[in-house]
Amino acid sequence: xxxxxxxxxxxxxxxxxxxxxxxxxxxxxxxxxxxxxxxxxxxxxxxxxxxxxxxxxxxxxxxxxxxxxxxxxxxxxxxxxxxxxxxxxxxxxxxxxxxxxxxxxxxxxxxxxxxxxxxxxxxxxxxxxxxxxxxxxxxxxxxxxxxxxxxxxxxxxxxxxxxxx
Numbered sequence: 001x002x003x004x005x006x007x008x009x010x011x012x013x014x015x016x017x018x019x020x021x022x023x024x025x026x027x028x029x030x031x032x033x034x035x036x037x038x039x040x041x042x043x044x045x046x047x048x049x050x051x052x053x054x055x056x057x058x059x060x061x062x063x064x065x066x067x068x069x070x071x072x073x074x075x076x077x078x079x080x081x082x083x084x085x086x087x088x089x090x091x092x093x094x095x096x097x098x099x100x101x102x103x104x105x106x107x108x109x110x111x112x113x114x115x116x117x118x119x120x121x122x123x124x125x126x127x128x129x130x131x132x133x134x135x136x137x138x139x140x141x142x143x144x145x146x147x148x149x150x151x152x153x154x155x156x157x158x159x160x161x162x163x164x165x
Contacts, residue, residue, distance in 0.1 A: 002146075005153040006034045010050050012160055013044040013099075021090035021097035023061055023082040025073060028121065030149050031094045046090035046097045051082070057104075061085030063159055072113025076132045079104045082117035083125035100125040101156055107141045110158040118144055122152050124159045 013020060021047075022032040032048030035041050049060055053137025054073045057063040062085040063078055071078065082102035090097045102164055120135040133155055137147045 001085050002034055002150050005150075005157060007038050009156055009160070010035060010038040010041050010154060012038065012042055016160075017018060018044065018098035018101050019046050019090075019092075020044050020101065021086040022107065023086035023089075023100065023102040024048060024050050025052055025057070025106040026104075027103045027145050027152075028052060030145055031103060031152055033103065034149055034153065045049065049086055049089055057082060061089060062158045070127065074105055074113045074117070074119055074121065076114040076123075077121040080122035080125065080130045080132050083123035083130055087125055092098075096127075098126065099156070099159070101152055105135070105144075107144045109141060117141075120144070120148050120151075120157055122148065122155055124152075124155050126159065126163070128163075131155065133146055 024031050029050050030122045034044050051060050061082050063081040067077055079102050083100035085098040087100035095131050103122050104116045104160045105120030106112045118137045123130055123132045137144045
């Protein structure tokens with residue numbers, strides 16, 4: 001089912017003339033790959049950043065270093081700043097991507113930053129604001145990662161639907 005949603009999203013982004021940039025941590029490139037698998041994705045996907053290491057979230061995406069030090073990488077504000085930062089990191093000719101999409105969390109099996117496996121935050125950032133959704137996902141590491149990709153697609157669809165109204 002994620003393939004069908006990704007196809008729908010790529011078509012809708014292209015129809016609206018919007019571009020997409022993706023910042024990933026626990027999904028490690030799976031999210032941007034879901035979009036790139038769609039023929040015609042090059043018209044809308046600017047690129048993706050896999051900031052798996054916490055310091056890269058600061059150096060590549062501009063996430064506040066104090067925030068990372070105080071709360072760790074698994075935090076809703078970190079997800080928001082990753083989504084906002086990737087829009088700028090994937091700017092072309094000084095124009096940010098229209099939409100930034102991010103994932104951060106714990107795929108497991110072990111906890112991270114005091115957060116249990118399955119704790120995840122996804123964010124969608126546009127020039128009108130940022131939507132962050134917290135999730136608790138059960139299952140294996142691969143199940144968590146796949147579920148996060150699916151949830152990101154759903155959240156992007158929600159944001160696009162709301163911006164139509």
